[in-house]
Amino acid sequence: MRNLYQRFAGSSLERLSALSDGIFAVAMTLLVLDLHVPEVPDAHGAGPLWSDGSWAAERRLGSHLLDLAPHMLVYLLGFLTLGMFWVGQQTQLTHLARSDRHLTWIHLAFLTAVALMPFSTALLAEYTAFRLALVVYWLHLLLLGMLLLGSLRYAARADLFKYGEGDGAYTRAIRTAAERRIVIAQVLYAVAVLLSVFSPYLSVGLIVLLQLNSALAPKVWPLDRF
Template structure:
């Protein structure tokens, strides 16, 4: 089948998950000094921003991936559902991270838990792309082998850096949060997936690149 229903369902899950992030930010009680309490909520603002950027970056690259994947089968549908299950879960580790920084305790555990979830999400992204790209199962046949390898390398950056940040979090949670932010900005930067694959039509290098293998 084509990818339209998969993309529509995925967009809905991404939209809900990214919207739920704001629910972790609680309105200060009426009996408190509003200005001070709003400033005191800075860990929630930070966790919200980091997760919003993370989900946004994942959505952009999910969209870019399915510019090249032109049809889906049962296995790809299953992998995407498992991927979305983790996306929908992101608001929970976000709340855990914010609460730990609010209390000033257990920050390493909270940051490692957060990073671990993002690492697994990154692994699922790689599994989906590798499954799709293997022998050009459901991807656009006009996509060159060179491009396939480039996309695969870009996707590998995610789980590797998230895994490193997860380990770092156990010792330096603030550094781990910085790594999360930097990786999100890296993936938010427009690149390979945001141009039409039409540019590959009639590309004389296509047959040469394919002969090199995947």
């Protein structure tokens, strides 16, 4: 009876995909909560547009918006990161014939890390100039990548992929490309973090570019062709 339970428990790909969609949607929504509308003292009582008080209030608002720019950049980074990993997980789930209890728990661990993304993103947004905050964010990326890679390799060992007549080679090619893409991306993230020796802002900018490339590939820089 126990072996029968282990065989069928957690085997629903549809339920796993639905849970994944929900957690990603919540995590993406929580990212924006770190963006706060700036408060400008006496802004509503500054007088007509042509008055000195109004222009002073405009300048203060502009200054606050400029101060918000790093937070906007990190918000974009967090959203791109979650979008990239959502696409990666959904691509994997699409090519699975079935799941099992072990694979489901690997994906639940992956979703646990996804749910923590608003925290590491907010930490990086608040302390962008601190290398420790950047390292924490990078370790989060590393954890997500390794869990996704682990689920791919486990599914291959457990023969959970769709290896049908005539399309087995295509599915194996997709799996190999996905594994290579994860590994190369993680190496590039590590290189970006090493650049924080010169400037953490340089590292954050490079990670944003890597995420944009991942969203636009293969049109710009196809990582899976390395």
